[in-house]
Every structure is written in C-alpha cells, then in structure tokens.
Amino acid sequence: EPEVTQTPSHQVTQMGQEVILRCVPISNHLYFYWYRQILGQKVEFLVSFYNNEISEKSEIFDDQFSVERPDGSNFTLKIRSTKLEDSAMYFCASSLGRLPTDTQYFGPGTRLTVL
Amino acid sequence: KQEVTQIPAALSVPEGENLVLNCSFTDSAIYNLQWFRQDPGKGLTSLLLIQSSQREQTSGRLNASLDKSSGRSTLYIAASQPGDSATYLCANSGNEKLTFGTGTRLTIIP
Numbered sequence: 001e002p003e004v005t006q007t008p009s010h011q012v013t014q015m016g017q018e019v020i021l022r023c024v025p026i027s028n029h030l031y032f033y034w035y036r037q038i039l040g041q042k043v044e045f046l047v048s049f050y051n052n053e054i055s056e057k058s059e060i061f062d063d064q065f066s067v068e069r070p071d072g073s074n075f076t077l078k079i080r081s082t083k084l085e086d087s088a089m090y091f092c093a094s095s096l097g098r099l100p101t102d103t104q105y106f107g108p109g110t111r112l113t114v115l
Numbered sequence: 116k117q118e119v120t121q122i123p124a125a126l127s128v129p130e131g132e133n134l135v136l137n138c139s140f141t142d143s144a145i146y147n148l149q150w151f152r153q154d155p156g157k158g159l160t161s162l163l164l165i166q167s168s169q170r171e172q173t174s175g176r177l178n179a180s181l182d183k184s185s186g187r188s189t190l191y192i193a194a195s196q197p198g199d200s201a202t203y204l205c206a207n208s209g210n211e212k213l214t215f216g217t218g219t220r221l222t223i224i225p
Contacts, residue, residue, distance in 0.1 A: 033212070035213075042215050042216070042217055042218075043159070043204065043206075043213075043215040044215070045212040045213060045214070048211045048212060055211055056210075056211040056212060058212075091158060091159065098210075098211070103149070103161055103164050104149075104161070104208075104213060105161065106151075106158045106159040106160075106161070107158055108157060108158040109157070109158045111156075
C-alpha cells in the first residue's frame with residue numbers, strides 16, 4: 001500500500017541553524033500538509049499546499065517557515081533559524097482531493113530537537 | 116475557532132472488554148470527523164472517517180459514531196486486545212486542515 005515517507009526520522013540541530021525536513025507524499029496525491037506535535041501537546045496544523053502554492057497556513061507558520069515542492073516527488077519544510085520551541089515531531093500528510101471530503105495520510109514524522 | 120476535546124485523557128481496561136472513547140467539538144459546523152491511532156514515537160494511522168452526512172462508520176472491531184447536534188463523536192472498540200494499546204486522536208476535518216483533540220491514551224491490560 002502506498003505510504004507517505006519522511007526523512008530524517010530524527011534531526012538534532014543547534015539554535016539558529018537552518019533545517020530542512022523532507023517528505024515524499026503518495027505519488028498521485030495533489031494536496032500536501034505539514035503538522036507538528038510538541039511533546040505532550042496536540043497535533044497542530046502548520047500549512048497546506050496545492051498547485052505549487054500555500055493554500056492555508058496557521059499563525060504558527062511565520063516568516064521563519066517555508067515550504068517547497070522542488071520536484072515532482074518531494075515536499076519540504078524549511079525552518080530558517082531554529083528556536084528551542086521549534087523542538088517537536090513534524091508530520092507530513094497528503095490527500096488525493098481537498099479536505100473535507102478526502103482522507104489525509106500521514107507520514108511517520110521527523111523528530112526535531114533544537115539544542 | 117474549533118476546539119476538540121477528548122475525555123478521558125487516559126484509560127486502562129482489562130483485555131476482552133468493550134470500551135468507548137469520547138470526542139467533543141465546539142463548532143457544530145463540522146465537516147468530517149476522523150479517528151486516528153498513534154503509537155509511541157510514531158506517526159498517525161487513520162482508523163475511520165465519518166462524513167458529515169453520516170452517523171457512523173465501522174471497520175472490524177471499531178465503530179465510530181457522529182452526532183453533530185450534540186457536538187460529539189464516540190469510538191467503540193469491541194473485545195479489546197493488548198495490541199489496541201495506543202493513543203487515539205479524533206480530528207475535525209475542516210477546509211484545508213484537521214483540528215485535533217488532545218487524545219486518549221488507552222492501555223489494555225492482559
């Protein structure tokens with residue numbers, strides 16, 4: 001069964017450094033998403049992406065964050081200058097059609113630790 | 116703003132028992148309601164999606180119901196097994212995004 005993959009599984013970085021989290025969505029999906037989960041807290045929506053542009057973003061997704069689909073398969077989340085509070089599990093998801101009618105499929109996550 | 120709450124936060128149940136997990140949401144303008152399972156340190160596995168026009172969905176030992184008028188959804192697990200131990204999350208599927216609840220950490224005692 002097709003699945004969403006994410007790399008790396010764990011990323012450790014120093015505060016102020018840039019990180020890029022990578023995702024390969026399910027191949028025929030058209031809608032892409034990033035969520036994050038700070039330890040012990042809810043899963044929170046960051047951004048949705050369709051047709052090579054952001055379709056919605058949350059207040060968390062400030063100028064330090066950016067997303068890109070550099071080729072036909074990868075979907076990336078960049079954090080320009082990491083802060084301690086960016087430490088979280090980051091989940092990528094994809095769906096064939098637009099919410100709310102279609103199911104989102106989630107990747108296994110990337111655990112980001114900012115020191 | 117949609118708020119999604121799950122009670123209880125944690126639940127321990129002997130193996131073989133049936134159980135119910137609860138999810139409530141503040142905005143009755145719900146689109147779809149989705150239940151996920153999350154194992155420790157892992158991603159989210161979709162269990163059931165209930166469309167807003169539906170009242171319930173079933174998959175194996177799992178049954179999820181949706182009552183929009185009361186702003187509630189329940190996940191019923193029949194004949195629980197130790198492998199059911201995980202955190203269960205409900206999420207309201209709005210336009211473009213999911214709004215998640217806080218989750219219920221379920222432990223099935225062998």
